[in-house]
Amino acid sequence: MSILVVGATGATGRLLVEQLLNEGEQVRVIVRSVQSLPEHLIQNPKLTITEASVLDMSDAALQEQVKGCYAIASCLGHNLSCKGLFGQPRRLVTDSAKRLCQAVESTNPANPVKYVLMNTTGNQNKQAGETVSLGQRIVVGLLRYLLPPHADNEQAARFLQSHYKASGDAIEWAAVRPDSLINEAEPTPYEVHASPTRDAIFDAGKTSRINVAGFMSELIVNDDIWNKWRGQMPVIYNAQE
Template sequence: MKTLVVGASGATGKLLVEQLLKAGQSVKVIVRFSSSIPQTWKNNDRLMIIKVDAIEAISIDAMTVYLEDCQSVASCLGHNPNFKGIYGKPRRLVTDMIRLLCHAIIKNAPEKPVKMVLMNTAGNSNRDLNERISIGQKLVIGLLRLLLPPHVDNEKAADYLRIKIGHKHPFVEWAAVRPDSLITIENVTAYSIYASPARSALFDAGQTSRSNVAHFMCQLLLDDSVWERWKGQMPVLYNDMISAKS
């Protein structure tokens, strides 16, 4: 199987690429010319590095070519945590990329649906499940929508998959992984997966290591039983408490 990864130069994206390669998979990554990538990637026969001036400027025709031999795709794209990344353009980086990827897959009309895994956030509700949140959290989320464009981007990216692609698309199957507060732990540790948040992402946030996010995304892509359990859903990840303290 071959997987295309966008956002591969980010903290979680690099870990996902490494785990896919460790599992023996072939991988394509799309990165900016200015991106920093591990030196070992440049000498790996199972890894194709596609460099572009701007991720947001990729055409539908180019993406169609990039995806034509891929059976799965993963997005770890996000906004840089600085003023330009939060308030500058493109404000819909993730949503626009998910839309582009879906359009390219549909244009290729694959014989089997392509798996798409989106890295999202526990701060975004799965409105297919009508998840209950407190009035206080609703008020804060309303403010986040006004003040933090990346939050809206995360919501719209997941909504595109839920609403536009849906659950019975002939060419695209999807899952949106929702970690809580991201932390860095070198190794994969024990973690738990829930269909909906087990705690408030704003007032009682849990922790999720980037290594565990990458591991679960890898499992979704490679393990059919895991995929069947979670496709069309937005699973939430938390590090197990013992692991988080180790």
């Protein structure tokens, strides 16, 4: 059995792929350019690389990618450039989730496939009864209107929430919500909460990408952790010193 990772060339995606390979897992990635991956990952015999775009692949090709996978991890995001923020595809994260989940359903897996989505703590989980400050509502409302990537992240999580609710579904899911992402060379202690403990706009915490990758890897390979957080949107922060 394998794990499929999309968004593997991003700053967090690369760390997740490396973590899973270090765990001894067989990993598949779909990337636009192989050269965007570090050489040590390209040379790893446990990594299978497909050079393509998830949104441009045929249904049959995508079904082949998910066949035999027990988990899919999405670290997809929009580049912080004018084209990345405002160009097409504006619903990269959401449309990729839909296509991948539909591909899984078409293969009729014997057991539910885990879908781990990297999201954002700025995405309010209304189904869990989360409330936010008036200031955060105003700012997030502006972000939703002015920056398409924020709405994309919200819609991706909402799609998973609305379509996969029962334990017998082909997909089980968790949406990991880090706060302000930072780069750290090594993992550090971190905290995971069911809902934000800080205001995502006016009192944001920090989360290192390597910790996000570590937690996403744990969700995939550790069934006890998965059973604790499946169907939820856990928030991850670096532990405060």
